[in-house]
Amino acid sequence: MDFITSFLQERWYIILLAIVILFVVVRIVKTVIKWVIVLAILAGLYFYGASYKDQLLNIGATVTTEVKNQAIKVVSNEMKDAQYKQNADGSYTVTTKSLKVDGKPGASEVTVTFMNQTFTMKLDDMLKALIEQAKTNKAT
Known part of the structure; x- marks a missing residue:
C-alpha cells in the first residue's frame, strides 16, 4: 500500500x-x-x-546490494582495528570505526550494522576473517 x-x-x-x-x-x-x-x-x-x-x-x-558492497569494502579496510567482545548470552560483537557485527558462535548468519542500516548477511569468508582478526586483536 x-x-x-x-x-x-x-x-x-x-x-x-x-x-x-x-x-x-x-x-x-x-x-x-x-x-x-x-x-x-x-x-x-x-x-x-x-x-x-x-x-x-x-x-x-x-x-x-550497494550498502552490502560498501560494508564489505569497509571490513577489508578496517580489519586491523576490529574489536571482539564476548556477550553474556554467548553471542559476540565485533566493532570497527564504522561497522558492527553481531552473531552467535556456529550460526551461518550475522547481523551487520553499517551507516545506521541493519541487515542480515551470510557468514562468508570475509566476515569470518574479520571475526578471527578481531579475536587476534583482543588477544594481543
Missing part, C-alpha cells in the same frame, strides 16, 4: 492529466464510446501505477 502513496506523491501530474482528460471525454463524447475511453484511461492509469511498484522494489534491491 506504500507504493500507492509514493506513486501519488511523485506522479500526481499524471493523475491530474487523467482526470482532465476524463472530464473532457465525459463532456464532449455522448455515446457508449465515451465509457470505453473512460475505462481505457483508468486501466492505463492502473497498469502504470502497478509497474511503479516494481520500480520501487528494484530501487530497494539496488540500494541494499
Whole structure:
C-alpha cells in the first residue's frame, strides 16, 4: 500500500492529466464510446501505477546490494582495528570505526550494522576473517 502513496506523491501530474482528460471525454463524447475511453484511461492509469511498484522494489534491491558492497569494502579496510567482545548470552560483537557485527558462535548468519542500516548477511569468508582478526586483536 506504500507504493500507492509514493506513486501519488511523485506522479500526481499524471493523475491530474487523467482526470482532465476524463472530464473532457465525459463532456464532449455522448455515446457508449465515451465509457470505453473512460475505462481505457483508468486501466492505463492502473497498469502504470502497478509497474511503479516494481520500480520501487528494484530501487530497494539496488540500494541494499550497494550498502552490502560498501560494508564489505569497509571490513577489508578496517580489519586491523576490529574489536571482539564476548556477550553474556554467548553471542559476540565485533566493532570497527564504522561497522558492527553481531552473531552467535556456529550460526551461518550475522547481523551487520553499517551507516545506521541493519541487515542480515551470510557468514562468508570475509566476515569470518574479520571475526578471527578481531579475536587476534583482543588477544594481543
